[in-house]
Amino acid sequence: MEFSTRAIHAGQEPDPTTGATVTPLYLTSVYTYDTIEGYSAVSKGYDYGRHGNPTRTALETCLASLEGAAHALAFSSGMAAIDACLRLVKPGEHILLAEDLYGGTYRLVEEVIRPMGVEAGYVDARDANLVAEAMLPNTRMVWVETPTNPLVRLVDLAALSEVAHARGAWLAVDSTFATPFFQNPLALGVDIVMHSTTKYLGGHSDIVGGALMVNDPELHARLALLSRIGGAIPSPFDAWLTLRGVKTLAVRMREHERVAFAVAMWLEQNPKVARVHYPGLESHPQHALAKRQMRGVGGMVAAELKGGEAAARAVLNHVKVFALTGSLGGVESILSYPWAMSHVTLSPDERRRRGVEDGLLRLSIGIEDPRDLIADLEQALETALA
Numbered sequence: 418m419e420f421s422t423r424a425i426h427a428g429q430e431p432d433p434t435t436g437a438t439v440t441p442l443y444l445t446s447v448y449t450y451d452t453i454e455g456y457s458a459v460s461k462g463y464d465y466g467r468h469g470n471p472t473r474t475a476l477e478t479c480l481a482s483l484e485g486a487a488h489a490l491a492f493s494s495g496m497a498a499i500d501a502c503l504r505l506v507k508p509g510e511h512i513l514l515a516e517d518l519y520g521g522t523y524r525l526v527e528e529v530i531r532p533m534g535v536e537a538g539y540v541d542a543r544d545a546n547l548v549a550e551a552m553l554p555n556t557r558m559v560w561v562e563t564p565t566n567p568l569v570r571l572v573d574l575a576a577l578s579e580v581a582h583a584r585g586a587w588l589a590v591d592s593t594f595a596t597p598f599f600q601n602p603l604a605l606g607v608d609i610v611m612h613s614t615t616k617y618l619g620g621h622s623d624i625v626g627g628a629l630m631v632n633d634p635e636l637h638a639r640l641a642l643l644s645r646i647g648g649a650i651p652s653p654f655d656a657w658l659t660l661r662g663v664k665t666l667a668v669r670m671r672e673h674e675r676v677a678f679a680v681a682m683w684l685e686q687n688p689k690v691a692r693v694h695y696p697g698l699e700s701h702p703q704h705a706l707a708k709r710q711m712r713g714v715g716g717m718v719a720a721e722l723k724g725g726e727a728a729a730r731a732v733l734n735h736v737k738v739f740a741l742t743g744s745l746g747g748v749e750s751i752l753s754y755p756w757a758m759s760h761v762t763l764s765p766d767e768r769r770r771r772g773v774e775d776g777l778l779r780l781s782i783g784i785e786d787p788r789d790l791i792a793d794l795e796q797a798l799e800t801a802l803a
C-alpha cells in the first residue's frame with residue numbers, strides 16, 4: 418500500500434475486542450493472566466506496561482511500515498532513542514559522529530557516553546572520504562544527521578553506508594528533519610534510523626517522543642532490551658497522540674514543503690537577505706544529492722540577513738505570526754536564532770566555522786498560508802536596517 422494509506426491503517430486495524438475503529442488508548446500498566454501456568458507464556462502478548470502496551474504497539478507497527486523497516490521502537494523522547502542507540506557501543510569502542518549535530522546529541526556524547534569509556538570523534542560527514550579517513554580500527558558506529566540543523570546540509574547516506582560497512586561499523590542516522598515521507602535511509606543501506614517524533618511525526622507541538630527503526634533482528638533484540646530494561650518508553654497517551662499525528666503526515670509534509678518553497682523563494686530575492694539555505698533551491702550546494710536521496714526537501718529553511726545580529730534581533734522581535742521559540746516540525750511556523758539559542762554554548766569562532774553566522778535565522782515553516790508568513794517576514798524585515 419502507498420504511504421498515506423499506511424499512515425492511516427498500518428497497525429490500526431479495528432480493535433479486536435470491541436471493533437473500535439480508532440486505536441483505543443490502553444491505560445493499563447498490568448495485564449491479567451488466565452492461569453498461573455500462563456504466567457511465563459504472556460498469553461495475549463503483554464505482561465507489563467514498561468514491556469509493552471497495545472497503543473504503543475500500534476504506533477510502532479505504523480512507524481515501522483512508514484520507514485519500510487522490519488521493526489520500530491518508540492521512546493519517551495528523541496534523546497532517549499539516541500541514548501539507547503549509542504549504548505550499542507561498548508567501552509573501548511569508538512563512535513564517529515558528524516560535526517553538524519543536534520546539540521543534545523553532542524552533550525549526550527560528551528557528558529554521558531564518553532565518560533563511560535566510549536571513544537568519540539567528529540568529522541565533516543558531507544565528504545565520505547573524510548569519514549573513511551577518520552574511521553579507526555575500533556569504530557563501531559557512525560552517527561550522522563541529514564538534513565542537519567540549522568543549515569539544512571545533507572550527507573550522502575549510500576556512500577557513507579559503504580564506508581561504515583567496509584570497516585564493520587553500523588551507520589545510524591537522525592532523520593528527524595526529513596521524516597519517512599521524504600527519505601527512507603534503510604533502503605540506502607543505513608542500519609538504524611532515529612526520529613524525534615516530537616517534531617513532524619507528532620506534528621502538533623504537543624508531545625515529546627522518539628523512535629528507532631531497524632531491519633536487523635539482532636539489532637532489534639538488543640535495542641528492545643535497552644527499551645524494556647532502561648524503561649524510556651512513551652506513555653500510552655503520548656503514543657496515541659503521536660499515532661493521531663502520523664495519520665496526517667503525508668498531507669502535512671506536502672503542505673510544509675509547498676509553503677517552505679514559497680517562503681524560501683521570496684527570501685532569496687529579498688535585498689536584505691544575504692543567503693538562503695534550502696535544499697529545494699538550485700543555489701543549495703547539495704541540490705543534486707537532495708534530488709537523488711530524498712523524495713522532497715521538507716519545511717526547514719535558514720536565511721542569513723545582511724544586517725547581521727542587529728537585523729536578526731529586529732526581525733525576531735517583530736514577527737507576529739511566527740512563534741519565537743526552539744523546536745520545529747509543528748503546524749505553526751517557528752522562528753529561531755541559532756547564534757543565541759541552539760549554538761550559544763560554542764565560541765563565536767566555532768559558530769562561524771560551522772556556518773552559523775550572527776545574522777542567521779532558522780525557520781520551521783508550518784502550514785499557514787504562505788502569503789501571511791511572507792507578509793509577517795516583510796513587516797519584520799522593514800524594522801531591520803541594511
Ligand SMILES: *Cc1c(COP(=O)(O)O)cnc(C)c1O
Binds near residue numbers: 496497591593
Ligand atoms: C529535537 C531533536 C532531537 C531530540 O529530540 P527530543 O524529542 O527533543 O528529545 C534530536 N535530533 C534532532 C534533529 C532534533 O530536532
